[in-house]
Amino acid sequence: MTLKLYNSLTRSKDEFKPLVKGKVGMYVCGPTVYGHAHLGHAKSYISFDILVRYLRYLGYNVTYVQNITDVGHLTDDADQGQDKLDVAARKEHKHPMAIAEYYTRSYFADMDELNCLRPDISPRATGHILEQIEMVKILIEKGYAYESNGSVYFNVSKFKEYGKLSGRNVDEMISGARVEVSPDKRNPADFALWKKAEPNHIMQWSSPWSMGYPGWHIECSVMSQKYLGETIDIHGGGIENKFPHHECEIAQSEAANGVQFVRYWIHNNMVTVDGQKMGKSLNNFITLSQVFSGAHERLTRAYDPIATRQLILNSHYGSPLDFSDASLHSAQSGYEKITEAVKTTRKQIANAKQGDADTKVAEQLGELKKKFEAAMNDDLNTSIGLSVIFELVKLTYSLIEKPETTSATLIKIDDMFSLLGGDVLGIVKEIYPETNQGDDEIIDELVKTFIEQRAQARKDKDFAAADAIRDKLDAIGILLEDKPGETIWRRK
């Protein structure tokens, strides 16, 4: 059984075979850093994080490149638009590079929270202006591009396969065009490789054609080639970028190099919020930090970043996902159930009796692992993958109930949680901090004092007094839970 991936280029589930045995070069379109990361970023980068993790699980040596777009691209059509970073910079009275730096850090912080592995290389577009100019030169030399009034455009009519990824043809695009066409272009479908800058444009570089800045698509062609070679195994990105972005990348790279650019194109689907496209004007735009803190009018509480991750894994990456407070809530409950089971297992390992691991359990674990791999091999069916983790939860509790279960058996369970739930899905942690870690020690001491008083009241059968203490703490947001032998507390 081998990994099959839905390849947008062939429109079929293809068996994955890397160009070089055992090695995978993977490029994913990264964020434009002019604002905080939102739910859409989460779905996209978690989906590709799963792909990287699973490829590594299968033993591949993966080089994962994800760019940071810090050249502001245009908010609108080529000639009327404004540079997004430029807009943010003027608004915040900062240099565009300061804006880029700030939001890049914010992006990585959010991705760390979501337990997405950092890419091996995170190249910045502004760090590769020279290479971009070089590629534009090659395209002009080879007759695929032309200069016009200080800007350079790719001549789409010269690249016969233009449209092969998105299934469009040039004529359809013209009829559907919603924006005015620049007079500098020979053909409305042509796209910019280099743009001449207006004098007040903050970010601009010198080139053989003008003081200007690179076109939007060229950075990905250049940076993927620089770090992964002319032909890369996997290129990922959001489905909304299939056209024009990825189509243009193919045109540029294949025209310049004369070889296939990408072998497997993987596109993840989009996010809606309460059933509608997420947009700043719709008041349903939710950033990740808002999800993690609960500071949004559509959210009733804060959600664990890993619960957010789990919600995303609950459906297929190729399907659209609707976020709502209810769906997050559901994921949060499920996540806590898994977490609780893992913690209980680890606690029980110390208490369980000694002896060999149960061979029947080992067999069951083998079956679960097989089911998990079969699901993941089938175009990364994380929904089934997750269901295997829940089956593992069920198995765990059935074992913990039995006194004959040995710690060796539980260690095997824990290993499976860590391998499938941790290494591959990224929802099981190696270490869980103590319940109240991060809380003020003084608060902890105070609550413990109340817990002691309540324990005494319960001992005296004065349940009215005991309940009064519990209710009082509940009112200020502290929950008491009576466990065997002890009472623990947590915030609501």
Place this chain on the structure above:
RNA sequence: GGCGGCGUAGCCAAGUGGCCUACGGCGACGGUUUGCAAAACCGUUAUUCAUGGGUUCGAAUCCCAUCGCCGCCUCCA
């Protein structure tokens, strides 16, 4: 106008020709536990897959039609 997707239990969601009286989760309900709770565990919760036709020995899965929803075609993950 062009391109693409979706419609499965109260909600999320897997399954895309027989193993489906449909994986799993959330919620709800019942039980175990508890002084009572909480938490946890156990159990129950779609003979049916938007609707109507058709193909087939056999359809949630294929075809046609109808209705509804969504996305892309402009920067966007």
